[in-house]
Amino acid sequence: MYNVLIFCDPGIDDSLSIMYALLNPEIQVVGIVSSYGNVDQQQATQNIAYLLQLANRQDVPIIAGARSPFSGEIAVYYPEIHGEEGLGPIQPPDTVQREVLNFDEIFKIIKKYENNLIVVDVGRSTSLATAFILGGDEQMSKISAFYIMGGAFLVPGNVTPLAEANFHGDAIASNLVLNKAKNVYIFPLNVTNYAIIKPETINVISSATYNEFSPLIKPIFDFYNEAYKKLVPGIEGSPLHDVLPLFALTHPDQVRYVNRKATVSINMDATKGLSEADFRPLVPQEPPEEVDHLANWFNYQAFVQDFIETMTTRVNRLHYKYSSPFV
Numbered sequence: 256m257y258n259v260l261i262f263c264d265p266g267i268d269d270s271l272s273i274m275y276a277l278l279n280p281e282i283q284v285v286g287i288v289s290s291y292g293n294v295d296q297q298q299a300t301q302n303i304a305y306l307l308q309l310a311n312r313q314d315v316p317i318i319a320g321a322r323s324p325f326s327g328e329i330a331v332y333y334p335e336i337h338g339e340e341g342l343g344p345i346q347p348p349d350t351v352q353r354e355v356l357n358f359d360e361i362f363k364i365i366k367k368y369e370n371n372l373i374v375v376d377v378g379r380s381t382s383l384a385t386a387f388i389l390g391g392d393e394q395m396s397k398i399s400a401f402y403i404m405g406g407a408f409l410v411p412g413n414v415t416p417l418a419e420a421n422f423h424g425d426a427i428a429s430n431l432v433l434n435k436a437k438n439v440y441i442f443p444l445n446v447t448n449y450a451i452i453k454p455e456t457i458n459v460i461s462s463a464t465y466n467e468f469s470p471l472i473k474p475i476f477d478f479y480n481e482a483y484k485k486l487v488p489g490i491e492g493s494p495l496h497d498v499l500p501l502f503a504l505t506h507p508d509q510v511r512y513v514n515r516k517a518t519v520s521i522n523m524d525a526t527k528g529l530s531e532a533d534f535r536p537l538v539p540q541e542p543p544e545e546v547d548h549l550a551n552w553f554n555y556q557a558f559v560q561d562f563i564e565t566m567t568t569r570v571n572r573l574h575y576k577y578s579s580p581f582v
Contacts, residue, residue, distance in 0.1 A: 258368045264292025264378035265302045267479040272497035274468045278568045281505045290320035292378040294341035305347035309467040320382035324425035336482045343478030369397045377404040377497035384428035387435045401436045402500040406443035406530030423528030430519040439547040442500045446550045450499040453492035465567040509557045512548040
């Protein structure tokens with residue numbers, strides 16, 4: 256089982272990745288760091304608390320993350336994609352109350368799971384970069400691997416012609432993380448754009464109440480899908496960018512990587528957030544500990560099947576997980 260600390264900014268695809276992680280029998284979620292990104296940090300925290308309440312997972316700590324990028328820029332949110340509250344048409348009830356822990360809880364978790372902890376960051380990089388600044392190599396070297404959704408290598412961006420949203424949202428933080436983190440797996444738009452789930456798949460998942468998340472999945476996906484149909488005319492579904500890193504973690508044989516050192520442009524011009532790596536065939540090899548693993552292929556059919564099986568996991572209120580009916 257993988258001990259996973261999630262950094263996120265839910266957001267519809269972030270929310271689906273949280274559901275996926277909580278339902279996946281191979282993942283133990285040991286904490287969730289809430290940050291600004293798709294919504295502001297306060298709303299992100301409320302969304303996480305709501306999902307954990309539905310799952311009866313009061314044991315999972317929520318940690319307060321960043322409220323704005325290092326650059327001091329005003330964060331841009333995307334209600335047309337994620338809805339005003341980040342869950343499409345779903346509004347988390349005001350009655351959801353959860354203790355939110357201070358940032359230093361991250362270092363307590365690192366100590367508890369020393370050398371047996373995976374960080375999955377599917378949001379802006381600010382909170383993770385802050386952990387590197389405050390914890391330094393002494394703390395952060397105890398993390399086994401980093402799975403990061405971000406970037407766009409040799410393909411167009413999605414918020415500018417060159418940049419993907421997470422790396423563009425705080426380019427300084429993203430570049431800091433890639434410079435400091437070891438054993439980094441990056442999931443750029445090159446692959447996440449193809450992690451498409453179609454409406455008919457959601458209909459299968461929503462055909463019965465398999466778990467506490469079942470009633471949410473179709474309405475939030477339908478909202479997200481309508482937005483994507485406007486963004487990408489002719490698309491057959493919606494890419495679940497933030498689920499793919501978790502699939503890759505639990506199915507390492509279904510994903511391929513190219514090993515290159517990646518950086519992010521911190522220039523405050525048209526290149527801001529551009530993810531860069533040297534793909535020339537005769538470039539001298541970097542030391543293995545210095546390169547990042549850039550995903551460039553995944554088994555799409557395995558991804559879809561796994562998503563169905565995971566999201567239809569039957570869970571009772573005592574957290575005992577039963578097999579999916581689609582296995």
